[in-house]
Amino acid sequence: MKIYSENFVFNKTASVNSGTAHPNYPITNISTLIVAEQIRCSVAGGSGQLAFTIDMGAAKTCDYIVLGGKSFSDEMGLKVGVADNGADFETSLISAQSTTSARNWAYAFTSTTKRYWYIWLSNIVVNTDYIGILFLGGSYETPHNEEPKINLIDNFRGTNINNIFHRGQIRTKQADSRRGQSGIVLANMTETQKDAFYAEFNSANTMNGISQPFFIEEDDGTISYVKFEPKRYEYIKNIEESYDIRFGVIEQL
Numbered sequence: 001m002k003i004y005s006e007n008f009v010f011n012k013t014a015s016v017n018s019g020t021a022h023p024n025y026p027i028t029n030i031s032t033l034i035v036a037e038q039i040r041c042s043v044a045g046g047s048g049q050l051a052f053t054i055d056m057g058a059a060k061t062c063d064y065i066v067l068g069g070k071s072f073s074d075e076m077g078l079k080v081g082v083a084d085n086g087a088d089f090e091t092s093l094i095s096a097q098s099t100t101s102a103r104n105w106a107y108a109f110t111s112t113t114k115r116y117w118y119i120w121l122s123n124i125v126v127n128t129d130y131i132g133i134l135f136l137g138g139s140y141e142t143p144h145n146e147e148p149k150i151n152l153i154d155n156f157r158g159t160n161i162n163n164i165f166h167r168g169q170i171r172t173k174q175a176d177s178r179r180g181q182s183g184i185v186l187a188n189m190t191e192t193q194k195d196a197f198y199a200e201f202n203s204a205n206t207m208n209g210i211s212q213p214f215f216i217e218e219d220d221g222t223i224s225y226v227k228f229e230p231k232r233y234e235y236i237k238n239i240e241e242s243y244d245i246r247f248g249v250i251e252q253l
Helices: 027-031 191-209
Strands: 002-004 013-018 041-043 050-068 077-083 090-097 105-122 133-137 163-166 169-173 181-189 214-217 223-237 243-251
Touching: 013 027, 027 050, 050 077, 050 223, 090 105, 181 191, 181 223, 191 243
Parallel strands: 163 181
Antiparallel strands: 002 214, 013 050, 050 105, 050 133, 077 090, 077 105, 163 169, 181 243, 214 223, 223 243
16 A cells, blocks of 8 residues: 655645636645645647646655546546756656546656656646646555454444555445545554654644645555544554554545
8 A cells, every 4th residue: 555645736836837727726726635626727738738837945856646636538648847947847757648537546756856846737628627636745655564363453443434454455345425434454564664654644644733635545556535533543562573553544535
């Protein structure tokens, strides 16, 4: 399972380079964490394109991009470029086309440190297609360890948990009319792995002093936009001197 909690786009400045952003869905919406604050295009550039620059304020190291809450009528084209000066962009990081209708799409690339990031979205139907949220940052992949000898995950503290994740995939799922809640268990982690996870956990929870939404990607490629449940995390030390970490999340899409 991958966790995309680091997002350098949040509260940063964005400006349009090609195409015209819809007046009701301006490009500044890309720097929020609110899916309903979409970006749309009212006048497309060449190839049905909306292109924009994000100024990180300082050089930032990123190795992934996530486009969340998206809805495109055709297959979306994506390019990502970087520059030191906001003008001379290198465009070799990503040149891809989405082959999925899923609302959330993640794409990894070689870790790169730059201040200015240039995003091209193509094959856009004006006024209709949209992106709900965009993340750029550094990813964290949870370790895939052996199953613990004693497994207590099937009843995660006995409280309204619909999905159980284990080793990066959904283990059980039950139908429920409420917003999706998940209990996640990372089994048989070493102390070093435990400490690395908690560093990631605390980073997501302390941004602006509150828990912020982030993306998780299961091993089968399913991507969800979630928030940590308040005070729903713990770790258990096993007889084998390893740790099982349990925590809850609530889907935001």
